[in-house]
Amino acid sequence: MMKENLRKLIICFMLAVGFLLISSSDAAVSENIWEKITAINKKGPYLGIVVPNSFEMSPLLQSPSFVPLKALPYLDFAGKRFRFGRVENESVIVVMTGLGMWNAGITTQLLVSLFNIKGILHFGIAGNANSELQIGDVTIPMYWAHTGLWNWQRFGDGSDDELALESNGDYTREIGYLKFSDFNTNTSVDNLLNRVWFQPEEVFRIDGIPEIRQHAFWIPVNDRYFSLAKNLEGLELGACANNTTCLPRRPKVIRVERGISSNIFVDNAAYREFLNSKFNATAIDMESAAVGLVCLQQRIPFITMRALSDLAGGGDSSMSNEANTFAPLAANNAVDVLVAFISLLNTRQW
Structure with a gap:
């Protein structure tokens, strides 16, 4: 433990020196920004909450569970807004990535490089490759892969x-x-x-030898996070998009084996069925694997919670491809699961 703490202190010191040298030459990080980052990090560590877009982020920011930090509610840097606050009495930094693998990877790397982050929680909506599940269900995969390489x-x-x-x-x-x-x-x-x-992706781990690559296709989420998520399986989730439009059954939280990501919006039944049969995939999205790859390289625990908004490519059921109708419901369900998971972490004093 002492060695690990010493390693972290050395890394923080090197980053601080590097950023201050850069700021003095009128480059990436100004002295004013770095002072704010340093002040924020003294109050850490934080849970990093990473979300793809404002549509998915808004239910969290509007939730009574999210309490912004009054002294410094956010910091804008490199085109990103890092929001500081608390969720279920846990200190968090919330950041929106934007669409796709590139944005998700860049944003996650910035988050863990600039701030004192102890874990990453990623949430949002996703397409569904498993016809046995339903719109509104929130999936928590054990593994993620980038299937666009x-x-x-x-x-x-x-x-x-x-x-x-x-x-x-x-x-x-x-x-x-x-x-x-x-x-x-x-x-x-x-x-x-x-x-x-x-x-597979080429991976260069923080504790590895620079420029000596390793390979990773299936990226595991944190074992402890995944085990803890089992306690969410009885959580009551929303089932109605409005007063007259409801799902056939109440959505559920379910841990699944695999999710996949790529820079492709999948609305094709043949490809959906291929992904399910080839990879046993359930959730299909455009960001999660990128978040996971950064966390794998940086040795940061992570987990992803994705609510199903549609059956990718459609199906026979009238409920199979209703993303326009049920996406807001799915986004709210994802936030409910996120908040409940943070509450579990806080209760377990991890």
């Missing part, structure tokens, strides 16, 4: 042919592929798009 195979090559640069260790066939011709309506016709092979 591909090696696109040359037309004419088969599954046994080596991929370009595979021999260098840059790419792999271990995870598997999507073959476009499997989705042709005329199965006798080849598809010029051939195959894409799913690839």
Whole structure:
């Protein structure tokens, strides 16, 4: 424990020196901003709450559970607004990422680099790849993967042919592929798009050797967080979008095995079914894996809570693809689960 505390102090000192040197040369962080960051960090550590957009963030900010810090309710830096406050008597920093993997990764890295963060809670809405679940259900996956990193195979090559640069260790066939011709309506016709092979991310851990890469495809959430989340499974969630439009059953909190992310909004039933059968995926979104990858590299515990807003690509049920109607309900349910989870953390004195 002493070694870990010493390591953190050294890192904070190096960051402080670096930022002050930068600020003196009229660059990234001004002396005024750094003074505010230093003052905030003295009151830490904090839970970092990361959310994709204002539509999903607003129910939290409007909740009586969120109490802004009066002295300094927020700090704007690098195009991001970091909001300081308390949720269920736990000190938090709330930040909105914007759409997609790039924004989510950059924002999370800024959060953990600038502030004294002890854990990351990520929440929002998601598409659903599991037709056995319903709109409004809040999923808490054990693993996340980025499924938008591909090696696109040359037309004419088969599954046994080596991929370009595979021999260098840059790419792999271990995870598997999507073959476009499997989705042709005329199965006798080849598809010029051939195959894409799913690839792991390169990871450079904070306690590893710089520029020596490791690889990660399935990113685990924190074991303790995931275990604690089981206590949320009986939580009562909203079931009605308005006075006349309600879901067939009351939504539930459910821990699932896997969620996936990529810079793709999935509204296609064939691809949804592929993702579910290939990866056993439930929640489909555009940010969670990026948040998880940063936390993996920085050794920060994290967990994601995603409320299902639609069955990606639609289905037979009238309740299968009603994102426009039920997205606000899903967003509110995600916030309810987030607040309940923070209450559990606070009660357990983690």
